[in-house]
Amino acid sequence: xxxxxxxxxxxxxxxxxxxxxxxxxxxxxxxxxxxxxxxxxxxxxxxxxxxxxxxxxxxxxxxxxxxxxxxxxxxxxxxxxxxxxxxxxxxxxxxxxxxxxxxxxxxxxxxxxxxxxxxxxxxxxxxxxxxxxxxxxxxxxxxxxxxxxxxxxxxxxxxxxxxxxxxxxxxxxxxxxxxxxxxxxxxxxxxxxxxxxxxxxxxxxxxxxxxxxxxxxxxxxxxxxxxxxxxxxxxxxxxxxxxxxxxxxxxxxxxxxxxxxxxxxxxxxxxxxxxxxxxxxxxxxxxxxxxxxxxxxxxxxxxxxxxxxxxxxxxxxxxxxxxxxxxxx
Amino acid sequence: xxxxxxxxxxxxxxxxxxxxxxxxxxxxxxxxxxxxxxxxxxxxxxxxxxxxxxxxxxxxxxxxxxxxxxxxxxxxxxxxxxxxxxxxxxxxxxxxxxxxxxxxxxxxxxxxxxxxxxxxxxxxxxxxxxxxxxxxxxxxxxxxxxxxxxxxxxxxxxxxxxxxxxxxxxxxxxxxxxxxxxxxxxxxxxxxxxxxxxxxxxxxxxxxxxxxxxxxxxxxxxxxxxxxxxxxxxxxxxxxxxxxxxxxxxxxxxxxxxxxxxxxxxxxxxxxxxxxxxxxxxxxxxxxxxxxxxxxxxxxxxxxxxxxxxxxxxxxxxxxxxxxxxxxx
Numbered sequence: 134x135x136x137x138x139x140x141x142x143x144x145x146x147x148x149x150x151x152x153x154x155x156x157x158x159x160x161x162x163x164x165x166x167x168x169x170x171x172x173x174x175x176x177x178x179x180x181x182x183x184x185x186x187x188x189x190x191x192x193x194x195x196x197x198x199x200x201x202x203x204x205x206x207x208x209x210x211x212x213x214x215x216x217x218x219x220x221x222x223x224x225x226x227x228x229x230x231x232x233x234x235x236x237x238x239x240x241x242x243x244x245x246x247x248x249x250x251x252x253x254x255x256x257x258x259x260x261x262x263x264x265x266x267x268x269x270x271x272x273x274x275x276x277x278x279x280x281x282x283x284x285x286x287x288x289x290x291x292x293x294x295x296x297x298x299x300x301x302x303x304x305x306x307x308x309x310x311x312x313x314x315x316x317x318x319x320x321x322x323x324x325x326x327x328x329x330x331x332x333x334x335x336x337x338x339x340x341x342x343x344x345x346x347x348x349x350x351x352x353x354x355x356x357x358x359x360x361x362x363x364x365x366x367x368x369x370x371x372x373x374x375x376x377x378x379x380x381x382x383x384x385x386x387x388x389x390x391x392x393x394x395x396x397x398x399x400x401x402x403x404x405x406x407x408x409x410x411x412x413x414x415x416x417x418x419x420x421x422x423x424x425x426x427x428x429x430x431x432x433x434x435x436x437x438x439x440x441x442x443x444x445x446x447x448x449x450x451x452x453x454x455x456x457x458x459x460x461x462x
Numbered sequence: 463x464x465x466x467x468x469x470x471x472x473x474x475x476x477x478x479x480x481x482x483x484x485x486x487x488x489x490x491x492x493x494x495x496x497x498x499x500x501x502x503x504x505x506x507x508x509x510x511x512x513x514x515x516x517x518x519x520x521x522x523x524x525x526x527x528x529x530x531x532x533x534x535x536x537x538x539x540x541x542x543x544x545x546x547x548x549x550x551x552x553x554x555x556x557x558x559x560x561x562x563x564x565x566x567x568x569x570x571x572x573x574x575x576x577x578x579x580x581x582x583x584x585x586x587x588x589x590x591x592x593x594x595x596x597x598x599x600x601x602x603x604x605x606x607x608x609x610x611x612x613x614x615x616x617x618x619x620x621x622x623x624x625x626x627x628x629x630x631x632x633x634x635x636x637x638x639x640x641x642x643x644x645x646x647x648x649x650x651x652x653x654x655x656x657x658x659x660x661x662x663x664x665x666x667x668x669x670x671x672x673x674x675x676x677x678x679x680x681x682x683x684x685x686x687x688x689x690x691x692x693x694x695x696x697x698x699x700x701x702x703x704x705x706x707x708x709x710x711x712x713x714x715x716x717x718x719x720x721x722x723x724x725x726x727x728x729x730x731x732x733x734x735x736x737x738x739x740x741x742x743x744x745x746x747x748x749x750x751x752x753x754x755x756x757x758x759x760x761x762x763x764x765x766x767x768x769x770x771x772x773x774x775x776x777x778x779x780x781x782x783x784x785x786x787x788x789x790x791x
Contacts (some may be wrong), residue, residue: 135594183532217661218662219662220664221660224780232711242650244574245572245574245575246547246575255484265463304758319540319559319567319570321559327552328551332667334514338672348668452556452571
């Protein structure tokens with residue numbers, strides 16, 4: 134596997150203004166006080182009120198572009214890396230080009246979707262596109278409104294997720310910053326562990342037999358956890374062997390904020406120290422595809438990852454897909 | 463821009479069994495006899511009855527894998543390149559891995575979406591992934607069930623589209639077969655020309671204010687045509703200059719079967735001969751993202767593109783995105 138120059142020149146985030154505390158959801162669902170914190174590890178999350186997927190992506194992107202000291206005309210590719218689009222078509226990336234006011238025809242826009250790992254795949258593909266050319270500066274955004282797809286009949290997932298967005302601008306760069314390696318594996322024996330049966334051609338929104346439950350998030354947390362526990366270590370070991378890293382050399386492990394148990398897993402079973410692992414689950418919840426880039430932005434904000442530092446972005450996604458991307462930041 | 467080895471080792475297609483002739487739709491919509499053929503150029507199209515997005519993709523993929531003389535265990539990446547997923551999550555590619563019976567964990571699965579140009583983007587990304595490694599054999603499928611999203615109140619689009627699927631297996635190869643170049647540009651001033659407002663976070667299927675029309679296809683054909691007419695030529699000229707091709711050197715122009723007018727455009731304004739342009743619109747309709755790969759498969763079946771031949775895959779997509787990929791087959 135080759136390595137590629139990849140410089141994350143700018144990072145930005147947007148959090149919906151509305152904070153939703155556990156007390157509100159515990160009241161709504163009739164759960165005992167403290168149930169959510171104990172079960173999920175989440176203390177609060179944000180839900181949109183006026184925000185849209187596009188407006189959140191634009192807010193995050195503007196910060197990232199400004200930090201990169203670029204102008205809108207410099208962005209020649211926009212990748213939407215979210216699990217849910219704003220509308221079925223066109224792709225959300227095209228809507229973001231328009232809402233940003235980026236030049237008409239000045240960029241190639243597309244979406245990609247590997248659910249919670251979409252950002253990691255986008256980062257890999259951006260590195261490859263920069264290498265191919267003529268692309269120079271690529272905007273990647275992950276913007277998720279999960280709150281509209283939650284099912285109050287499934288309290289564990291209902292209380293776990295939050296809305297939010299993050300964006301980065303990546304450039305080819307010339308320094309040490311690189312995509313060092315990436316690994317992705319899909320284990321579709323777990324395709325039903327996390328699913329939304331509706332929203333596509335099988336149970337179309339206009340089909341009168343499509344139900345509320347079909348259009349809602351379903352998750353079998355324990356099954357994902359059990360599979361991920363078994364499968365993550367061999368994949369990571371192969372990746373480390375390929376790129377010549379040891380776990381202790383990593384400055385920041387940026388995990389998908391899947392759940393409290395998934396975070397603990399990283400230290401208990403994968404051998405990382407708590408000081409290496411960045412966690413924002415308590416205040417953000419699981420923000421699906423926005424979760425990893427949001428954690429990356431906040432790790433950088435918190436000084437937990439500095440230029441030249443080694444970062445491992447890692448997580449699980451519906452599929453069941455496991456993924457990890459190693460970068461020198 | 464670099465060029466990359468890219469060998470399309472296998473190709474396959476699946477057409478739904480149910481043929482829908484114009485007379486049926488003209489009767490249903492109260493249109494005069496001959497209206498559809500005159501307006502759209504389509505004589506018949508297929509609609510699914512028992513087929514699903516996944517079952518069609520699997521049927522096409524099996525043919526492609528067999529033609530490539532590979533086994534399921536050889537496929538190490540599956541890219542879903544359709545405008546509409548089978549369900550909101552997980553990605554359709556993961557569902558295809560499972561339905562194919564491909565080894566659990568043996569491939570990375572993800573979807574990408576640039577509407578009608580999804581296959582072209584997937585082809586480009588596959589070439590880049592093969593170059594990066596460790597990927598050796600990538601399955602790309604485009605499987606579209608458009609019939610469920612059509613609106614009888616918009617007869618022109620209602621009668622234009624068809625369902626279908628196509629798949630290819632691409633390998634790095636060693637001969638002359640290459641991705642010679644690619645160009646994509648999104649002009650989001652045309653983002654409303656083709657749209658489905660529902661099916662995402664803005665007008666969620668569970669939102670009681672979401673309407674049938676929001677979940678249906680809307681298309682302003684004349685507006686797309688006018689913009690594409692103006693913008694395609696400059697993009698193509700730049701691509702030809704980059705890769706050193708002349709229009710007359712191309713053995714097969716494989717266009718998105720967008721409409722009769724769009725096909726005519728290729729010969730009238732872009733300077734290709736009718737003998738260069740492959741058209742299957744009359745029998746297939748516009749199959750959205752499956753349209754270009756289906757035309758590619760049928761051009762090869764018809765002997766219109768042979769090994770070592772030069773092909774230009776070209777089209778427009780919702781976005782409005784224009785795209786072209788040049789390959790030596």
